[in-house]
Amino acid sequence: MISCSDCPPIVLNKMIDHWKARKWSIEQLSSQITKKLSCKLCPKKNQNLFETQCPHENITLEEFFSWRQNDVDNNNPLRNYKPEEFSCYIDYKYMKDISPMEHMKAVDWGVFGFPDRDGRDSTIWIGTEGCYTNCHYDSYGFNLVAQIQGKKRWILYPPWESSYLYPTRIPYEESSVFSEVNVKNPDFERHPLFKKANPYIVTLDPGQVLYVPPQWWHYVESLEDSISINTWIDISEDSESRVSEAVTRCLVSLLLEARQQLNQVPTADDTWINPGEEILPLDANIQLLQFALTSSYHRDADKETNNQEKLCKALQNIPVRNKDTTLKGKRKWIGNTETENCKSTRMCVHDKGDNSDTVNFKEKLCSHDVDVQSSQGEDIPYIVMVERENKDEEKETSVKHQTTDLCRSSLETCSSHSTATLFEKLVKSVLHPKVIEATVKELNQ
Template sequence: MMSCSEIYNKLEEFRSSVSKSIEEVTDLDGTCKSMLKRYLADTDSINELAIVKIQAIIDYMYEQVNIGNWKEVKLFLRKTITIACYLKLLALTKTSNEVTDSLVKDLFKIIDFGIMFGCPIDEEPELLQSCATLLSSFDLISHNLSASSSQNQDTTEVDSKQYNAQPIEVVDCPSMETFYKNYIVAEKPVILENCVNHWPALNKWKDQNYFIKLAGLRTVSIEIGRDYTESDWTQKLMTIEEFIKNFIYQSNGPTGYLAQYQLFEQIPELKDDIAEPEYCCFSDSDEPVDVMAWYGPKGTISPLHHDPKRNLLTQVVGEKQIFLFSPKDSEYLYPHEHELLNNTARIDPRFPDFEKYPKYKDAKVYFCVLRPGQMLYIPPKWWHFVESLSISFSVSFWWK
């Protein structure tokens, strides 16, 4: 078993570059900045009282970043959280006598807090992710792996005819030219087959124990509730292990969904199981592709909505039924009037209420069941409703 001092020495290797990053938080108040500089320059001064002071800085920065609009939060506040979380990792391993399960859990919790509420520092952009990889490599904690495999799940048989819908075209790994001309330019949805057969995820992710062993102690944000338009919908932080054991196989109680989540930025090891599709190269900007994870039990729902970017929704585990509508049919779908929900419609295409929404009868419905290994191209502004027919893991690639 690795000792606390050995873990500390490994984490301490990042200290030089983190010390240089103090220059990136020039707007930080003098007291906080001098404290961070002192602990980074003189680790002998780190003791149990230092942990309290470092946590006070983290708490103060957290209060500041939660004031107002998240997009307007000044970067120096978030960079300070990253630096302070790194210092707390050093402080805890320096002042602890032995490596316990409780200590390891606390270390991962600090890392994930820093990743979620902090941001990369220029000198060491992957600082906290690297710390997490380091801890994971030590195999410091054993998990009680009791989750079942998601293979051989019962799924609901559905057909486009029961919804009076048009099936979505399916093509076998089209050429780049064909995809661009027939679907990107034409803004037409399509299902792509045999494009991701090389992904290790297609086999590895069938077993929920894989996630528990690789990232069970990592903290993520889980959506709790039927969908985000419901009044009782909320979000809760929990470990991936807690999520799998309490929600993935849970048929009673509220639904838990890891939805639209940048899991692969937080846990780079999972990124090794997938690959960005070449089709994403057809971009109108230099912005990187947004890669999002969607992981949940049978019955998770994304209500009818549209997004501004192109989307390749890739099904890895399980099946999803998806309804699509052209932007031309927006008036028939009764979008919410509230500004925060104006990209979301009030129609549930599974159970349309024609008395309440009479114009819906004029909408043209497209439908598919997306299966493992398939990618659905959703053009910008196309409305889509998504429901998991089984335990499901999907990856979306969004780009402009």
């Protein structure tokens, strides 16, 4: 299945040219989206601050655009921030909550196999050059990200390199697991294992769509003022992830109470909870956990699995190109100079003509006859595989070993033995997603 974690990120080209949203600009939207929106402001000299460490303001898109044009009046909440010193990010906004109804049909995920998905199932991200999203992975589903305006750089890491990313749930945000590492400027004394990580890096241009496989780490930065629109697609494994997240939420509420008993009063830049995240009382969290467990036992596996196959079915006849190689004449696309690279990355798709449930989708694409010379001159969709920076690194195979490394990597970052430090070590170990996932799987068995 294309949404399995072994599948690499892929860039889908010329597949959203029919979207009305493709013509959007920040200037245009500033007169159409009139609601006040929360934005994150971060100093450009430090590109690794968490949301809890950044100031936030409520602004309109018109005020945002005026600020970018250096046309700020005394009523603009951004008047005290210089554009050359701060980035501004209006991130993670559900379109159905902020956009006019006519915007909903300006987004159409049907070409990717989801005809019922439009702006109502999408979030929009609007930011200035220099804004960023901290390195993290999403607990649920896979992600389709459409670039509308400006360029963004994505730095991605596969799930099997999680031990090198020093996962943490502080700050806590439901369904997001953050990395402690500053991937742009790493401190190898604090995070020595990060030297082993090999990123997949891609610059996403307007009109391109990035497929982010399940639980892949990603750090995202805007190279220009930009607009992105994305949608998350559920997968069958989400039922277990929801149980893990419900357990985590229960633990967070308990640990917050314990923190207060230790007289650790959170400061403005030391809070454990991301802005917009609400921690409910423990009894309410227990009810959510019971609901997640019940839903896990009674889930419709066939429907969820079908969701995973829809994208693959929609893409299986799209030609694949090597971004660095121009091929002439009609020949088989081999993806890379080494044929084994076509076999090393699995993108699976259900094939009714095959005896097995899945086939190696990338191998199928690699052996697909494509007239690259003629197609390059035509305005047709095509796929580009995102390749890792260092192809010599082998994938971790022992999940048990990986879980141990993950816990160790988080705990080794602190050297002090004060009560506060020991308590934070406890939090990082107890809340570690792989520990919780392993426990949930054991309970299910």
